[in-house]
Amino acid sequence: MEDPSPVLRKLERNNKRLRFLLKKYKQNNHLQHALILLSERASTVAELTLLYPAIHDILVKYLPSRSFYVVLQNQYTQTLELSYFVDEKDGIAVPLHEDSHFSDGVTGYVFRTGETVYLTKESMLEQTKKGEFKALGSQAEHWVGVPIYRDSNIIGVMVSQSYQAKQSYSEQQIELLEVMSLYLATAIERVKKRELLESEVKIRTRALMQSNEALNKEIEHRKRALDRQQILFKISELATQFSDIDDVYKQVHDIIRSITFADNLYIALYDKHAGWLSFPYSVDEVTQYKPRPFAKGYSELVIRTEQSQLIDTVRAKTLIAEGTVQRSKEYNKIQLATSWMGAPLKTANGVIGLIACQAYDHKYEFDYDDVELISFVSNQIASVLQTHLANQALKSSHQELEHRVAEKTKALQQTNLHLQMQIEERKKIEQQLYHDAHHDPLTSLPNRSLFLTQLEKTLHKFQRHPDHHFAVLFIDLDKFKSINDELGHQAGDQFLIWVSKTFADCIRDHDLLARLAGDEFVILLDHLSDKQQAEDVAKRIIRVMQQPFCMKGICVQSGASIGITYSNKRYNNIDEIIRDADAAMYYAKNAGRGRYEFYHPLLTASSGANKHIEHHHLSALPTHFRRTEVISMADKINSISLIDAFGEHPILGSTNFDILKKFAAEKTEQLEIELQLLKQVIHIGNTQSQDLLFACSLVVLDNQAFNPLCQLLKSAKHQMCLLFDEAALRHASSQQLENLKTLCDMGEHVGLNDFAKDRCDLAMLTQHDFKYLLLSSTFSKRVLQQRCYDLQLQGILAVTKLKQTQVIAKGPAILNFRGLLESHGIELFFGKQHSVDLLQEASVSKVVSQSSSGPIVLI
Structure with missing residues (x-):
């Protein structure tokens, strides 16, 4: 009989291999599941304080980690700081109150070596005696520290420890910690970017509120003028249509009752x-x-x-x-x-x-x-x-003159008839003007002005009758830019018209659909009983927007991101409603587009970061500069460049100083920043053979700043041109305007920045001798879309030619549209951008990095 031993031994080896593969598969499955959970948490949590507990919850499922903490290095102080801490024995007091706790302890040891360390209680005491690190806090039975890397740099340490002798860490569990640390840095960056996005939404909301306030004042002024004009029409009718004095009194009463x-x-x-x-x-x-x-x-x-x-x-x-x-x-x-x-x-x-x-x-x-x-x-x-x-009185005392009065009255009636016809014609003109002022010329939808007026009435109605609910849907079209790029602006206009008709089919007759601007639409839903009705409308819009838009045989897929805010007693004005709907829309767009989101207070909740921004002294921020070359037709580079300054803010990151200066605590701090930046720009200009353009605020034209400004400009080897914003210059004081004239008389170059953004004031171009005029991106885009703005551009070019002022187009755009702007008479554009560092050792500046190749042209 054949010996079964070899077969048994083979089966035993196979079983052993299967057990090994099963164990490895189980470990890989745990790793994959943990990474999926980590990715989900990083995509959903709103701030870092919520990310670390989520990571801790994931680890608890796979290893003993009831005591867990994360330490990250402060990029400014280079010290290790606690980000999250949970401990069975020490609680939270120990790591917060001991100086240099992490640098001197085993955590600092892991950070210095950059390698994973697993220690038992005995091995930790042994290495402590050798002086490799200090023993701090309660001694754990098992301690594991894993370094956290971002690219090739270590940024912190993740630690799990156990106070139970039987709860040790296996190789698979340590491997899980190491894999989690690899993805932790990426997750932290994602959450930080989300926090930064919320901050940007708040900044944009504040700007929107200021714009709406100015618009409301203008609307109120025009409304009052129209009311008074209507009163004049009615009073003119009193003089011509009513002969009985009692009828006149009644009409006077009706006029006053109307106001x-x-x-x-x-x-x-x-x-x-x-x-x-x-x-x-x-x-x-x-x-x-x-x-x-x-x-x-x-x-x-x-x-x-x-x-x-x-x-x-x-x-x-x-x-x-x-x-x-x-x-x-x-x-x-x-x-x-x-x-x-x-x-x-x-x-x-x-x-x-x-x-x-x-x-x-x-x-x-x-x-x-x-x-x-x-x-x-x-x-x-x-x-x-x-x-x-x-x-x-004349009728009662002079009956004999009745015949002559009748003849005179007949002639007067003919005159009055002619006057009445003129009045009716003027009424029709006024009605047409009112319609044009309150409707979008492209889609014929109500515009922002009419929408805000109706929203205000709806809000007041809700405040009187809280059971009459309403909702506002803020809609932003996805990939609208792709349609303009691939099919052209004419197709983009046809797409907006198609969208307006499609949206109108998704709502009820008494609901209000309006176009705010560009590819932004809003819908006001009134007489709602619950939020589901607003949700149903949003679903219909998203469903119909999934249909491709085709023109000239080319089909482009678009979509809609929708933010919804529902009526609430806390709303006191319409600005808050628009702000919340806009914030919800941006949340929907950042969450993947083609979806809708209801507003939640967390989207606009203020954070401690904002307080930090307000009190941070901006002059201490690390600074770098970006130089943008001016090119003419045929891509010929001119000896002119625009210099922009950027500050490395701890919260906002790399941000233009035009934005950061808004957070200056005092005017003196803003002046200090302006002069410091100008001094650095002059240093750049002295190392290059180019004239530089640099944007300044009007604070440098105040009396206390004017003499230092003149001294700085005298130190420049090449010509500097100071750019002042057109909107700010309209509100400049008489002293600031006088100092600006003094600069021109001294032979210094000044320029006008962001011109024709809101209005095209040709008179401003003639008041001062501007060397350069930078057209706003908004105006340049309108030139390509509407003929009336092209006529304004021709007026600008005519005035600047007489004043010998050079016109430059700026702003982010697509290369193909530069040719269109050139056909309208614009010859200068901003081209390549370079980042510039100020070198301490040498007297020259170098190009550190270059952005996208090819000129940047405004559309």
């Missing part, structure tokens, strides 16, 4: 020779007015002073106490007004009476805006009333 509270109104006429007041028209819920002798009432006060009066209960007591107003005994029996205002009816012959409105039981409180409006109306209708009164 303020006028449930109680009377018109009084003053007979100066007889000394009497008559009340030909009155509508009042309490008082019945009868003719009376001229005395010391509210009405007499208006007539005596010939000025409008606003009287509340407090002023009424004061007037009575002074004796200016006197009450008869009958006033004790009647209800008195709690708010009263009156305006005199002035004509060329003097005051003929007054118009007065009043309110009882504090039903309405008149203010000075109401007084201004009723004064405006009274000034316009006084002559109308006098004319009607004169006509009425």
Whole structure:
């Protein structure tokens, strides 16, 4: 019989190999699962303080790590600082209160050696006696430290320890810690970038709020002008359409009722020779007015002073106490007004009476805006009333002239008919102007102005009726830039028109769809019962936007990122609603696009980082510069460059100083930064044979800064040109403008930066001798889209040619559009960008790195 031993031994070897492979597969499975969990946590947590507990939760599943901490090196102080700490025995006190704890202990040993260290209690005591590190805190039975690397540099240490002798660490568990440390640096960077993005969203929100505030003021100003113009139309109708004086009084009442509270109104006429007041028209819920002798009432006060009066209960007591107003005994029996205002009816012959409105039981409180409006109306209708009164008196005393009056009236009616036709034509023009001012010219959708007006009404309605909910959907089109690039701007416009019609089919008839700007749309959903209705609309929009847009045989896939904010009692103004919807939209876009997100307060929650930004002295930041060459047609490089300064901020990272200077604590700090940067730029210019352009704020034109500025400019070997922002220059003080003129007289070059961003003020170009004019990216883009802006550009080029000012186009854009701008008359552009370092040892500056090849052209 054959010996079975070789077969058994072979099976035993196979089983042993299978057990080894199974163990290895299980370890790999654990590693893969842990890395997937780590990636998910890094993608979802909002800040670093939440990332470390998530990592700890992952490790607890695979190894004894109830005591776990992470230490990272501070890039500025080069010391090891605690980022996360959980310990069974020491709690949190030990690592926070011991000086140089991590550098002197076993953690610092791992950081210095850069290798994984596994120690038992005995081996740790043995190495402590040798002096390799100090024994700090409670002694663990098993201790594992793993270095954390970013690229090839060690940035910290991750430690797990066990106080149970039986809970040791296997090779597989140590390997798991090592793999987790490799991906930890990447996860930390992802969370930091997310925190930085939230900070940028807050900055953009603040800028948006400031822009909306200015827009609201402009809207209010235009609305008031339109209201007054409408009043003038109605008053002109009084002079032509109504012959009965009673009808005139009623129409006057309707006009005043349209602009303020006028449930109680009377018109009084003053007979100066007889000394009497008559009340030909009155509508009042309490008082019945009868003719009376001229005395010391509210009405007499208006007539005596010939000025409008606003009287509340407090002023009424004061007037009575002074004796200016006197009450008869009958006033004790009647209800008195709690708010009263009156305006005199002035004509060329003097005051003929007054118009007065009043309110009882504090039903309405008149203010000075109401007084201004009723004064405006009274000034316009006084002559109308006098004319009607004169006509009425003339009819009653001269019946024999009826025939002649009829003939005259017929001629006057023909004139009035012509005037009425003119009025109707002007009304139509006003209606068309109103429509054009409140609708987008491309899509015919309501624009930002009309949308904000309707949103404000909806918010006020919600504040009165909290059960009438609403929602705002902020929509940003995905990959819209690709459509413009691949199909052209005409196709981009057709795509926006198609999008507007598609979105309109996704909402109800009474919902409001508007285009804010570019590829941004907003929807106002009213009369909602729950959030699901808003969610359903967002889903429909995302679904229809999954359809490709095709034109000229080319199809491009787009999409929509939607931020939703739902009505809430905490909203006090519409700026907060737009801000939150915008923040939710950016969160949806950064989370993967083609999706919707509801706003959550965490998206705009303030953090300690902002406080750090506010108090950080900006002059101490590491600084580097970027030089952008100016090129002309045929890519010929000119001897002109633009210098931009960047600061390495601990929170914002590498950021342009134009942004960082906004966080300057005081004006003196901003001035110190300006002069320091200018000095460094002059040093760069002295080492090169180029004229440099450098953007400054108006603070350098203040008296305390002007002399140091002049001294710095004299030290420049090559010509420096200081650029001043056009928007800031419009609000410059007289002293700053005088100092700017002095600079020009001294032969120093000055330039105008970001011109025509909001308005095209050609008069500003003629007030000073600007050497260079930098067109804003917004204006250059509009030149390619609308003919009216091309006409403005031709005006700019004509003025700058007379003033011998060089025009340069700037801004991020696509190379293909430079040719279009050149066809409009622009010859200079910003081209390649270089990073410039100031060398301490040598007197030259060197190019450290170069960005993308090819010129940068504005679209």
